Amino acid sequence: MPVGTVRERTRDESTALCDSVSLMWTPTPAHPETALADRQHGVVSRRQLLAAGLSSKQVAHRLRTGRLVPLHRGVYAVGHRRLTAEGVWLAAVLACGEGAVLSHRDAAALHGLGRWNRGPIEISAPSERPGQPRLRVYQRRALTAADIEVTRQVPVTNLSRTLVDLADVLRRDQLAAALAIAERDHQLDARLLDEAISRTHGRRGRGPARLRAVLAEHAARGVQLTRSELEIALRRLVREHGLPAPRLNVWLPGTDVEVDALWPAERLAVEADGWRWHRDRTALQRDRAKANALQLAGYRLLRFTHDDVVRRPAQTAATIRAALVGE
Numbered sequence: 001m002p003v004g005t006v007r008e009r010t011r012d013e014s015t016a017l018c019d020s021v022s023l024m025w026t027p028t029p030a031h032p033e034t035a036l037a038d039r040q041h042g043v044v045s046r047r048q049l050l051a052a053g054l055s056s057k058q059v060a061h062r063l064r065t066g067r068l069v070p071l072h073r074g075v076y077a078v079g080h081r082r083l084t085a086e087g088v089w090l091a092a093v094l095a096c097g098e099g100a101v102l103s104h105r106d107a108a109a110l111h112g113l114g115r116w117n118r119g120p121i122e123i124s125a126p127s128e129r130p131g132q133p134r135l136r137v138y139q140r141r142a143l144t145a146a147d148i149e150v151t152r153q154v155p156v157t158n159l160s161r162t163l164v165d166l167a168d169v170l171r172r173d174q175l176a177a178a179l180a181i182a183e184r185d186h187q188l189d190a191r192l193l194d195e196a197i198s199r200t201h202g203r204r205g206r207g208p209a210r211l212r213a214v215l216a217e218h219a220a221r222g223v224q225l226t227r228s229e230l231e232i233a234l235r236r237l238v239r240e241h242g243l244p245a246p247r248l249n250v251w252l253p254g255t256d257v258e259v260d261a262l263w264p265a266e267r268l269a270v271e272a273d274g275w276r277w278h279r280d281r282t283a284l285q286r287d288r289a290k291a292n293a294l295q296l297a298g299y300r301l302l303r304f305t306h307d308d309v310v311r312r313p314a315q316t317a318a319t320i321r322a323a324l325v326g327e
Helices: 011-022 032-039 046-051 056-064 084-094 104-111 159-169 174-187 190-199 208-221 225-242 281-296 307-308 313-324
Strands: 042-044 068-072 077-078 121-123 136-140 148-151 154-157 247-251 256-262 268-274 300-304
Touching: 011 077, 032 042, 032 077, 032 208, 042 046, 042 084, 046 056, 056 068, 068 084, 077 084, 084 104, 084 121, 084 154, 104 121, 104 154, 104 159, 154 159, 159 190, 159 208, 174 208, 190 208, 190 307, 225 247, 225 256, 225 268, 225 307, 225 313, 256 281, 268 281, 268 307, 268 313, 281 300, 300 313
Parallel strands: 121 136, 268 300
Antiparallel strands: 042 077, 068 077, 148 154, 247 256, 256 268
């Protein structure tokens, strides 16, 4: 995995990690709040304390004596209010109950995409949470484990879902800046972003159109959201469907043409378009020139879209196989 790459966790990993924030630790019998706070940036919830063995009277006593300091309804700092940013974010998540995660602008800040939020902390949760004046809760019943991870012990929307959510709340120039940082610093995975967009199909508002417009601008400027993404997808397609291994990113001898994949003995080249949202006139002209050069050099060319490689791998593999055997 390249340095700086953010690996978005699998569904099982995300679920297990989010469960761990609630009850995975074994606190000391005398002071269970201390063990929990040590692992949770200094904050605990009432539900966790009761599950760890404290009674309601013991929780009330700790509140009266200042051992627990109220932050939100049912969420406390242990001993003081000097919290890190992660502690503030985790307290907000705990206040919104099971299934809640940090999201939108605060998730962007946690991922290092930029800081835009000067208002209430933004949380996504399965249901609304009235009576939390310092929090902004987005009701997201369709939020799945594929959209979340735990970063620095804070349940949060993962990088791809955060970008999708940001499209609803940021200006277009701010969204473009966040996308550029995600690509530069995190090796953004185009496939995961595409899947996150698909999972929010039908969402109201201008966010989806704004995100697609920003992606189109990136494509028009020739900016690739990780060239390696399609290379990885091609490798996986070849391996999983038993195709002979090609040479990747090859400059053809005697030409100024580079192709994504080449089977030299069969003189078969494959090109894959990185994004399906935009193909400008310059790119189309360049593609035609490359196809002509390949034909003159005696090579056959198959061209596939991002969706062909990522969403329809079996069909794409069958086409390549037929070309390799000359059918």
